[in-house]
């Protein structure tokens with residue numbers, strides 16, 4: 001861009017133009033004609049000279065200029081519809097840039113968003129969207145799955161930054177129109193449907209398209225939680241719980257080392273905090289938002305229940321780690337709903353892995369002890385409490401034996417050495433029981 005502007009500033013005609021518009025006397029002499037002409041001085045200029053001026057202006061300057069009058073903004077929109085403008089201001093920026101150039105590309109699309117926002121200010125919402133889309137629609141990076149550099153192309157992110165700036169401050173009704181417009185023009189709903197009805201992992205490219213498009217264009221660019229919630233709800237709301245669970249995992253689940261969605265990874269391998277954090281943040285966002293039309297915060301618990309067995313039950317440590325990352329309210333609600341339904345062995349297993357993850361990830365063991373106590377309170381009868389405690393303690397032995405068998409088989413599946421796992425579990429058990437004994441002694 002710098003070289004481009006220096007090219008323009010060095011031309012003769014530019015100097016001539018500046019020398020003509022500078023003198024104050026000219027401005028005052030023409031005031032009468034200006035009032036009746038919305039294009040002002042520029043009406044006298046040949047179209048190509050006016051285009052030349054617009055080429056010289058930065059996006060922000062052009063955005064301010066567009067607010068001078070309806071005629072000026074029409075001229076600017078016409079100029080922006082030319083292929084020369086599109087090539088220079090849009091297409092060339094979509095060439096997948098190096099990470100170092102990413103910052104300036106994001107700034108560029110933010111400024112373009114401002115330009116489109118200002119120059120379409122007087123148009124109805126649908127026309128504003130139509131105009132913006134007509135300028136961007138031919139970029140292959142924005143058509144689902146047509147960019148040669150997919151999935152490494154940053155096109156969706158650039159478009160997301162542009163779109164977020166364009167629609168910043170629009171009310172919910174208008175944002176719904178934006179979502180409908182995007183669905184109509186990109187076939188988003190049909191792509192999502194194909195991705196969530198396919199066997200998990202079978203249409204891995206389609207799953208990635210959904211993930212990158214939704215996160216890049218619709219979700220990742222918002223700063224306020226209520227905006228993030230609104231757009232996530234737009235994506236999730238049309239689908240039943242089973243599909244919502246699939247979709248949430250496609251959008252935020254961990255990836256595998258080959259770049260595919262990590263369905264197999266959460267089942268067969270231990271996933272660290274970093275891999276589950278995005279999912280946990282999305283779950284917290286859905287859970288913490290007050291009830292709205294078509295959404296109850298409790299729905300997210302059913303989604304989690306479904307997600308953690310899709311397509312097959314996750315590794316217990318991954319379930320426990322996700323629950324811990326989601327915080328104590330969600331964790332308790334999941335365990336308590338299992339307790340109410342008498343799923344003792346499931347809760348016990350989850351609690352043992354909560355204790356193991358607390359040990360491994362360095363959380364205070366008091367957290368796991370309090371969670372166990374709280375879940376125990378769900379059982380009102382003494383005999384039920386006793387069965388619960390027995391079940392938890394038996395599960396300690398069971399999981400220890402499982403790990404011991406893994407050690408004996410010498411099978412470590414690419415994860416942590418099973419012997420280290422076993423040592424962690426024994427340490428976790430010691431710390432957990434120390435905390436319980438200490439708490440009961442303190443009471444006495």
Ligand SMILES: [Zn+2]
Nearest residue numbers: 141147153155
């Ligand atoms: Zn691309």
